[in-house]
Amino acid sequence: MKLRLGTRASKLARTQSGMVADAIAQAAAARGVDLDVEMVHIRTEGDVSQGSLVGLSQTGVFVNALRDALLNGVCDVLVHSLKDLPVALHPDIELAAVPEREDVRxxxxxxxxxxxxxxxxxxxxxxxxxxxxxxxxxxxxxxxxxxxxxxxxxxxxxxxxxxxxxxxxxxxxxxxxxxxxxxxxEPAQMLPAPGQGALAVEILPDADPMWADAVRDLEHADTRRAVTAERALLGVLDAGCAAPVGALATVEGDRLTLKARVINGAGTLALNETTNGPAQEAASLGRSTGFTLLGRGAGRLMGGS
Missing domain, CATH: 3.40.190.10 (Periplasmic binding protein-like II)
Known part of the structure; x- marks a missing residue:
């Protein structure tokens, strides 16, 4: 069975997509399915533009062309750097797996x-x-x-x-x-971007279970919970790639700790917040941390210098 995996054409995108392709093939083999994963290179606005991307929507720059290819049947699976994805899930696309995270630093x-x-x-x-x-x-x-x-x-x-x-x-x-x-x-010095180091694997919800379940096998539960908290924080702050917001969640057992930082552009003023709670309430913990930061004046820091 052949599976078409859509990816940006940069060396990093091709490398991390190749890692996911190998993992999908292995997961399929474990289920008794012989899967041949073919890479489909998709050019995005972010790859074409030579200007600064600051202030532009990461969705439009890196994600839309890939998702259009999936929705139009050009490919069957997408691999993104998770931090490029908009916080709101796409209504017609399934975030099938968040594999185990790499180094966040x-x-x-x-x-x-x-x-x-x-x-x-x-x-x-x-x-x-x-x-x-x-x-x-x-x-x-x-x-x-x-x-x-x-x-x-x-x-x-x-x-x-x-x-x-x-x-x-x-x-x-x-x-x-x-x-x-x-x-x-170290994160105490420079808190990473929400979702940094993690990948996102997307498919259509009605994809053939014979291979779609192999894609879902790549899921790493603790990574999913961590990035869910970080991105929920980002959603409350209504902040994208152009905002100086750092967040890192860690999961130990059934507990999640979220560290967040909003800093002004000059680096002279920063708000830090740490939240602990049940890992299964990751989204709620992220949102509450975001509202706490807003109450402390995060909006002014993100908009000022």
């Missing part, structure tokens, strides 16, 4: 110098307002500059004038370039 890549040892006024590139704000909170003397492109492009900027770039550790690990990270930021 952000990575600083330099020419061998740690964050503490970068010279005053050093130029550090990132396309994320969240990373930029938290970098400035750690080192207000840095000059943080906009940056976009694939991993190769971003790392290449280290040889074109930048002193450092910040990337997701998960992406570096997936393309076997984690050794190029000079320093990994």
């Amino acid at each position: 952000d990575a600083l890549c330099t020419r061998g110098v740690s964050l503490a040892d970068l010279p005053s006024g050093a130029r550090v590139g990132t396309g994320s307002p969240r990373r930029a704000a938290q970098l400035l909170a750690l080192r207000p003397d840095l000059k943080v500059e906009g940056l976009r492109g694939n991993i190769d492009t971003r790392l290449g900027k280290l040889h074109e004038g930048l002193d450092g770039v910040v990337l997701a550790a998960a992406g570096l690990r997936r393309v076997d370039r984690i050794e190029e990270a000079t320093e990994l930021f």
Whole structure:
């Protein structure tokens, strides 16, 4: 049986989609189904545009073209970086699996110098307002500059004038370039984006159970609960990729702990909130944390500098 898996065509997207494709084939084999997973490369607005993506909807930039391909029968399964998905579920598409999460941390890549040892006024590139704000909170003397492109492009900027770039550790690990990270930021220093390090696998709800159940076998319950809390927080804050919001939920047994941070663009003011509760109430915990942050003035921080 042949299965068509839709993915963006970047190296990272192809790599992580290939990992999911292998996992689906293995899960199908365990069910006695011989599945041949074929990759279908789909070009999105985010891959075509050369401008900054800050302020644009991640849905329109990276997700819509993929979902259109699924709905129009071009492919059978989609793989996304989960942090690219809008908080609201698509009414006609099933989020069939959230596989086990990779490293959630952000990575600083330099020419061998740690964050503490970068010279005053050093130029550090990132396309994320969240990373930029938290970098400035750690080192207000840095000059943080906009940056976009694939991993190769971003790392290449280290040889074109930048002193450092910040990337997701998960992406570096997936393309076997984690050794190029000079320093990994612990969440206490730089809280990751909601959903960072996690993947999302989407199918149509009426997909053939013979292979669809194999896709659902990729589900990792604790990762699903963690990202559900983080994204519920994001939904309450009505914040997208352009907002300096960090969140990380961890699950131990039946308990979930959610740490959240809203920080202004200059990195000079931050609100931190920690919530604990039953893991099965992940969405409720995320929403309550979001409302608490709003009550403390998070809206002003996200809108100001």
